[in-house]
Amino acid sequence: MGRPTLGTRDSGATRRRRPPKALVAGVLTGVSALVLSGCAGDWPDASASNFFLPDDSIGATNHTERLSELWDGSWIAALVVGLLVWGLTIWCVVAYRRRKGDPVLPAQVRYNMPIEILYTIVPVMMVGVLFYYTARDQQAVLDTSETPDVTIQVVGKKWSWDFNYLDEDGQPYVYDTGRQADLTGQAGVEDDLPTLYLPVGETVQFDLYSRDVIHSFWVPAFLMKMDMIPGSPNKFQVTPTKEGEFKGKCAELCGDYHSEMLFNVRVVSPQEYQQRLDDLQAAGQTGSLPTTLAGANEVDGAADNAQDESSDGNND
Known part of the structure; x- marks a missing residue:
């Protein structure tokens, strides 16, 4: 038997039907979208109506509306x-599908210069538009020229x-701290999470430091997070615009x-904010805690020396 010539078909008994590639790709895309949409469960009370942003982010700060509009x-x-x-x-698959009597391979044509120019310029324009709005909003969100309250x-x-x-003069006043994650893996860390207090309607500046490795300060409801890099302090400003309780975490x-590096x-x-500061002062938590590992080691060393001297005195 000779080899089949161009345009011939197998008999109906041997021919197998295969699902169109476009249909397979569409099914895979739909399944992927459903799987990825499950990631919204990691956000607190996220909903499709808010494009899966946290529902408590609505009106949370002076920047959330701007950021949600960029996201949307x-x-x-x-x-x-x-x-x-x-x-x-799909239109090309349907309109230019192979019909009975057509050759196996479609007619080969050369490039179409106008179309190639079109699908080169249009993506560049789209990226340019997205870049403009992203750069504009980033500049506004990261602006720290205002004197914070x-x-x-x-x-x-x-x-x-x-x-x-x-x-008000930028000097250490009081501090708050949470107990470090239980290294034995025991439960109960949630009960000891540190709580960050913020006054509503006042501009707050966060000066971000890391004492050891790279962390990331993230309050999902504020739609803002920033890396904390040892030796390279970061900062940003935000004005909370509604009272409430929110969750925070490390995003690095x-x-x-x-997973246990959480805060409230x-x-x-x-x-109430001033009352909180007064309570910390009354509890003796005045001054500030070290922002660097070297400073923390100095404090720990001084505490160890004081404990040793106290022990020696008791022994005498």
């Missing part, structure tokens, strides 16, 4: 492009947080107990 616009643009591309792909030093450490509240994989945020009235 990016997704809308991506969905429009996706629908257009899939629509054209409150300055708080946030210190990340393995695996907890220290909060140093500064006074920083070690064995990264409580936005309260200025009067």
Whole structure:
């Protein structure tokens, strides 16, 4: 028997039907979208109506509206492009499908210069538009030129947080700290999480420090996070605009107990905020905790020396 010539077909008995590639790709895309949408469960009370941003982010700070609009616009643009591309792909599959009597291979044509220019320029324009809005909003969110009403030093450490509240002159005033993650793996860490207090309606500047490795300060409801790099302090400003309780966490994989590096945020009235500072002062938590590992070692060394001297005195 000779080899089949171009355009011949197998007999109906041997021919197998295969699902169109576009159909297979569509099914895989749908399944992937469903699986990825499950990631929204990691966000507190996220909903599709808010494009899977945390529901408690609505009106949380002076920046959340701007950031949510950038998020929504990016997704809308991506969905429009996706629908257009899939629509054209499916149209080509249907309109130019192989019909009975057609050769196995379609007619080969040369490049189409206008179309190639089109699908080169359009993506560049899209990236340019997204870059413009991203750069504009990033500049606004990271602007720290305003004199803050409150300055708080946030210190990340393995695996907890220290909060140093500064006074109006930028000097250490009082501090708060949470116990480090239980290295024995026992439960109960949630009960000892540090709580960051913020006054509603006042501009707060966060000065971010890391005492050991790279951490990341993240309050999901604020739609803002920033890395904390040893030796390279970062800062940003935010104005909480509604009272409430929020969750915070480290967003950088920083070690064995990264998952337990959590904290609470409580936005309260200025009067309650001042009362909190007064309570810390009354508890003897005045001054500030070290922002660097060297400073922490000095404090630990001084404490050890004081304990040794106390022990020697008792022995005498």
